[in-house]
Amino acid sequence: MIWTISKRIINVIPICFFVYTAVFFLLRIAPGDPATAMLGDYASASAVAALREEMGLNQPIFVQYLHGLIGLFKGDLGISLASGTPVVDQIRAALPYTLELATASLVIGVVLGVPLGTLSAVKDGKLIDHVSRIVSLAGLSIPSFVLGIILMLVFSIYLPLFPAVGGGGRGNWYETLVYLTLPSLTLGLIMMAYVTRVTRNAMMNVLSEDYIRTARSKGISERKVIMHHALPNCLVPLISLCAINFIMLVSSSVMVEIVFSRPGLGRVLVSAMLQRDYVSLQSVLVVYAFLIIVVNTFADILYSIANPRIRAK
């Protein structure tokens, strides 16, 4: 088991390397000059040349790449061209807001989605099943920023229960929770739709297995059959779903952070983009990618712990 986990962790290194390479060359091979893009079309040639020098764009591309890679290993992501502060500080300040949003949304999605999906499978074809399928389809089809605006309209404007914008101060858990409620509910309800659908399908498959029939024939109560025999066997697809959807949550968090003006990683990304700050943009993209790779690896490890057949392989 320790060997399996070590192997998966070692596998992360080349993937991170590939991703860094892809992001670096993506931003370099694109048409246009970053220095001109940042200063605007009317900037003087000398100003553009000075900025190119400052950004290190005059060096050969392979040297730029190596410098970036060495900096990354040292934890130095460069200096933001827009604010003049280290990018790593910006990311360190913003990351907790994004992580707490994604985690809270995941929890809401699982807590609401697993019971609804289970109930839907158990009551197949009944009213609750139809309702859960409609809710699931709606959740899969609504963009996060649209749902965010609807929740803001209802719970901040018509019923002033939660603040509409802001992230709350760090260190005050009550304030954090109050500011987190609407953004996490927005993503959590969308997550719930995915979880409901997968739980329902997994439960339908499990309920037709022989061991469930055996358990029922032994006279075990239906509640025990579901809770003790069926539900644990739905865990495996749920774990991979949570990993896949964490990516969706991180992606959607950009939009939710804009709607609710949360000072998370998404806002750093968008402001870097609007200010044409290529140093911050590249760093934030790499952090996003690493975050997703780490979560996927963690899910792989959990997956092998939860499924003995994979562990045996």
Added chain:
Amino acid sequence: MSADSTTSRLGGLAWFSLAGLCCLIAISLLASLLPLADPLRQDAFHTLAAPSLGHLLGTDGHGRDILSRVIYGSQVSLFTSISSIGMAAVLGTILGITAGYHNNWVEVVIMRVSDSLMALPSLILGIAIMAILGPGLDKVIFCIAFVMTPRFIRIAYGATMVVRPQEFIEAARAISAPFGRIFRVHILPNIVSEISVVAALWVGTAIQIEASLSFIGIGVPPPSPTWGNMIREGLDYLSMAPWIALAPSVAIFCTIILFNLAGDSIRDIIDPKHYRRA
């Protein structure tokens, strides 16, 4: 599969979604023939007007008719999403089949680059691309096609890996058929249905990405109406005139639901096993 069994498998919901999509596309294409106000005409005397008989969905902060802007906005959303998914499907299928068929460095290069790009969520990658390209309709189409291509590569690659060891491919290789012919005559017809299903389902995703980019302000530039930039404008007036944001929100939601339902229906016809599982 007979036509009758195909028709009978299409439930009421599938017919509803297909009919809804046809209506949506028809309204979008025929917008200029409908008795609608000019979507760009500003009216300083009727700003933020609530829905009424004169303006069925009200007006925005510049007095522009919301209904007209929602309908003209659908042209941008549908054109962008369908054309970008079409481009991504063609490019992704070609690259996916090439990678799946060649068991050598070609496969390694295509799949590693594709996997690296898929490590970033579509929207975040899209934001990065738009940061480089700048706003504009053609750039949005290219951007969405670029971020969706790796997904099609993955699907086409997987499907090709299933088809490749089969005897008819072996037979074609045995008679020295060139790759181009094997690609066109033997592999493509066997995987095209799978590609069509995901293409239909991913049109909804493309609509979401386009709306998100416009919402951020890096999609199609104003004053052209798009659902995303209408919602962004509406956000500033949310407490005073919620209809500005709500009308395009409902339009996006309904369109994506219709595409998702239509995609599910096509999958049910093509893959009966999935239909039974669902």
